[in-house]
Amino acid sequence: MSLNDTWRQRSLAAVWHPCTQMKLHAPEGARVPLVPIARAEGVWLHDHEGRRYLDAISSWWVNLFGHNHPAIRDALKDQLDQLDHVMLAGFTHAPVVELSERLHALTGLGHAFYGSDGASATEIALKMSAHHWRNAGRARKHRFVGVAGGYHGETVGALAVTDIALFREAYAPLVRLADTAPSPDARTAAPGESAAGVAERAAQALAAWLEAHHEDTAALIVEPLIQCAAGMAMHDPHYLRRARELCDQYEVHLVLDEIAVGFGRTGTLFAHEQAGIRPDFLCLSKGLTGGTLPLSVVLTTDAVYAAFYDDQVARAFLHSHSYTGNPLACRAALATLDLFEQTDALRRNVATAHTLAACFEPLSQHPRVRHPRRQGMVFAWDIACSLPDFARRYARHALDQGLVLRPIGHTLYAMPPYVIDEEACAFLARGAQAALQATLAQEEPGQATVEALRDGV
Ligand SMILES: *Cc1c(COP(=O)(O)O)cnc(C)c1O
Numbered sequence: 001m002s003l004n005d006t007w008r009q010r011s012l013a014a015v016w017h018p019c020t021q022m023k024l025h026a027p028e029g030a031r032v033p034l035v036p037i038a039r040a041e042g043v044w045l046h047d048h049e050g051r052r053y054l055d056a057i058s059s060w061w062v063n064l065f066g067h068n069h070p071a072i073r074d075a076l077k078d079q080l081d082q083l084d085h086v087m088l089a090g091f092t093h094a095p096v097v098e099l100s101e102r103l104h105a106l107t108g109l110g111h112a113f114y115g116s117d118g119a120s121a122t123e124i125a126l127k128m129s130a131h132h133w134r135n136a137g138r139a140r141k142h143r144f145v146g147v148a149g150g151y152h153g154e155t156v157g158a159l160a161v162t163d164i165a166l167f168r169e170a171y172a173p174l175v176r177l178a179d180t181a182p183s184p185d186a187r188t189a190a191p192g193e194s195a196a197g198v199a200e201r202a203a204q205a206l207a208a209w210l211e212a213h214h215e216d217t218a219a220l221i222v223e224p225l226i227q228c229a230a231g232m233a234m235h236d237p238h239y240l241r242r243a244r245e246l247c248d249q250y251e252v253h254l255v256l257d258e259i260a261v262g263f264g265r266t267g268t269l270f271a272h273e274q275a276g277i278r279p280d281f282l283c284l285s286k287g288l289t290g291g292t293l294p295l296s297v298v299l300t301t302d303a304v305y306a307a308f309y310d311d312q313v314a315r316a317f318l319h320s321h322s323y324t325g326n327p328l329a330c331r332a333a334l335a336t337l338d339l340f341e342q343t344d345a346l347r348r349n350v351a352t353a354h355t356l357a358a359c360f361e362p363l364s365q366h367p368r369v370r371h372p373r374r375q376g377m378v379f380a381w382d383i384a385c386s387l388p389d390f391a392r393r394y395a396r397h398a399l400d401q402g403l404v405l406r407p408i409g410h411t412l413y414a415m416p417p418y419v420i421d422e423e424a425c426a427f428l429a430r431g432a433q434a435a436l437q438a439t440l441a442q443e444e445p446g447q448a449t450v451e452a453l454r455d456g457v
Contacts, residue, residue, distance in 0.1 A: 003048035007036035024392070032392055035399065040067030043420050045404065055404050056414045056428050061228065061260050063291030065339050066419040072290050075335035079328050088114070088325040095330035099297075102337055106269060108278055109299035113317070114325040118259040118285040119153025121296035122221070125281040126157060128304065128317055129219040129253045135307040135315050141252075143217045144178040145209060147202075149185070151229030152221060152257050152283075161221050164229060179213070181206040181220075183227065184235035187371050187382075195236040202235075203242035214250035219281070221255040224271040225375055228260040231411035232380035234373055240275035253280040253304075259296070263287035263336070264346055265415065267353075267376030280304060290336035291417075295329035349418055353377055356420070359429035366433070368440060380413040383436065386443055397438040401431030412436070 001009075011017075011034060012025055024032045038048045043066055045053045055063065065072070083093055100112035113128070115121050126144060133141035146152070146161040153159075159168050161178045168175065184202035186195035193201075210217065224240050227233040240256075247254040256279035261271040265287070268274050272282075281304070285296035308317050323329075339345065353376060360379060364372035370382040387393060391407040398405040405414065414428065 003038075004036050007048065008034050011036065032396060033399065042066040042068075043417050043424055051402070053399065053402055053404050054416070054420075054424060054428055054431075056398075056416045056432075057404055057406060058415050058417050059291060059404075060286075061265075061415055062286045062289075063417045064263055064287045064336060065290055065343075065345070066417045067291070069290060069335075069339070071339060071342075072292055072332050072335045075331045076292070076328055079331040083327045085323065085326055085328070087322075089320060093325075093327050093330075095327045095334060096325040099330045099333050099337075102334070103284075103297065103299055106337075107282055107299055109282055110302060111300050111305040113298045113300070113319075115285075115296040115298070115321050116294045116323050116326075116329075117153070117296055118257075118283070119155040119158040120321060121259060121283040121285055121298050122152040122161065122257060123155060123157040124298045124319060125221070125255045125257075125283050125300075126161070126219065127319060128298065128300065129255065129281065131317060132253070132304050132307045133218050135310070140216045141218045143213065144219055144221060145206075145213070145217060145252075146178050146180050146221050147223070147227065148180045148183040149227050149230035149233060150180065150183075150221065150223060150257075151227065152223075153259075178221075179209065181209050183230070183233060184239040185227065185230070185233040186235055186373075187233065195234075196238045199236040199239035200242065203239055203246065206243065207246050210246055210250040210252060214252055217250075217252050219253035219255050220247055221257060223257045224261060225266045225274065226261050226271070226378055228378075229408065231382070231408045232373070232378060232413045234375050234380075237275035240272060240277055244275070244277040244279075247280070255279060255281040255283065257283045259283055259285040261378075264340065264349060264418065265375075265377055267346070267349070269340065269346060288336070289329050289332035290339070292332045293326070293329040295326065295333060345418055349377055352418065352420060352425075355422055356414070356416075356425050356429070359425045360414075360432070363429060363433050363436070366436065368436070377418065378413065378415050380411055383407070383410050383412055385410060385440060387439070390439065393442060394435055394439045397435035398431065400438070401435050403428060403431045403435065405432060405435065 025034045036047055037045045039046050043054050045055050103112055104110045113124055115124055130142040144161055148163055150163045152161045154167055156174050159175045163180050182202045182205045184199040186198050189198050256272050258270055262284050280301055282299040289295050368384045372381050390410050395406045
């Protein structure tokens with residue numbers, strides 16, 4: 001048995017993989033191969049037998065500067081020699097202090113509360129918001145409102161504001177469901193309507209909702225500029241400006257979830273910069289450590305912080321995770337922030353995104369592509385294809401092309417690490433197109449109905 005086969009088999013016997021119907025990996029069907037990875041370097045993942053795959057989705061949107069980056073690796077080794085971990089209640093350390101100071105300087109939000117993953121950042125922000133209102137003598141304000149198709153993580157509390165039926169249905173009885181306002185998704189434009197027009201329409205619906213419910217609402221939670229898990233649904237920054245205005249008007253917190261879009265993905269360091277606004281809570285994770293270690297943070301304002309600062313213990317934010325502010329993860333985050341400065345990453349990304357856009361032009365022109373779109377370093381295309389399991393089939397053909405690309409529903413997207421070079425850009429674009437052809441070839445003749453072609457997804 002090959003090394004790849006050995007690890008595949010042992011994994012399937014012992015590991016329960018995330019977001020996976022394990023039966024699809026079963027050897028009898030092997031409809032989707034599990035890919036054992038031995039090492040990674042830059043944009044490439046290497047298996048045990050000399051095959052390599054371009055990580056075109058940055059390992060679920062976490063990697064920024066490529067795998068195994070020497071600067072991050074050196075920082076981690078250095079930190080390991082000094083302090084592995086210490087609890088953050090009653091103790092502190094240089095990496096967590098420095099990281100908090102730097103995030104403050106970058107966002108204007110001066111109080112940093114740490115967790116270990118995105119979903120816990122969502123829960124921290126929601127709990128803090130409701131508790132803030134309670135401390136402010138307005139205990140009625142404990143409801144939340146999200147945006148249709150929003151994704152904020154999958155723990156039970158985060159599912160309350162995650163509007164994706166597939167992730168939520170089985171757990172509906174466990175979840176205190178939040179309301180949703182319409183999405184400003186620019187794809188929903190009426191003929192002749194601009195993206196800003198869609199944003200204004202969505203903002204008016206939000207205004208109506210807040211008008212009716214603000215008295216018992218603590219916070220609005222939004223993924224700024226791109227609702228990634230909804231299928232890279234992009235919107236005009238006008239929506240964020242209006243959301244800020246409305247939240248001010250109705251005394252509702254604005255929570256921005258930049259777990260996926262933060263750290264340069266949208267072109268600016270943080271997506272909300274493009275709207276010129278500041279949130280009351282900012283959730284960060286994924287790219288925070290450059291894709292090396294789990295870490296999340298919720299940043300908030302002096303006003304929120306002040307509502308907890310008191311002689312009574314019960315008015316404090318009594319929330320904790322064992323690994324809160326882990327020094328190694330914080331060092332990785334500091335090294336990542338250094339890389340933004342040292343490599344002038346945001347400016348270089350403009351050039352990289354242009355190169356990629358040019359390479360992707362034939363794909364964007366493909367007759368089966370609807371709504372080709374880009375925001376910063378995120379590219380997406382909706383594919384008019386009649387195969388219900390388009391995503392799974394495409395992912396498999398992409399692997400054959402040496403690419404990690406996993407469509408969401410009928411939306412194909414690419415979100416590669418920033419260090420992708422010209423040759424890899426061309427490799428990615430060629431392979432993405434070839435995988436599309438191979439997938440479309442699996443449609444039954446005549447199955448590609450006129451309707452599918454016309455309506456896209
Ligand atoms: C990934 C993601 C989360 C959840 O983060 P996890 O670390 O997977 O729990 C929350 N919000 C957004 C926008 C995300 O993309």
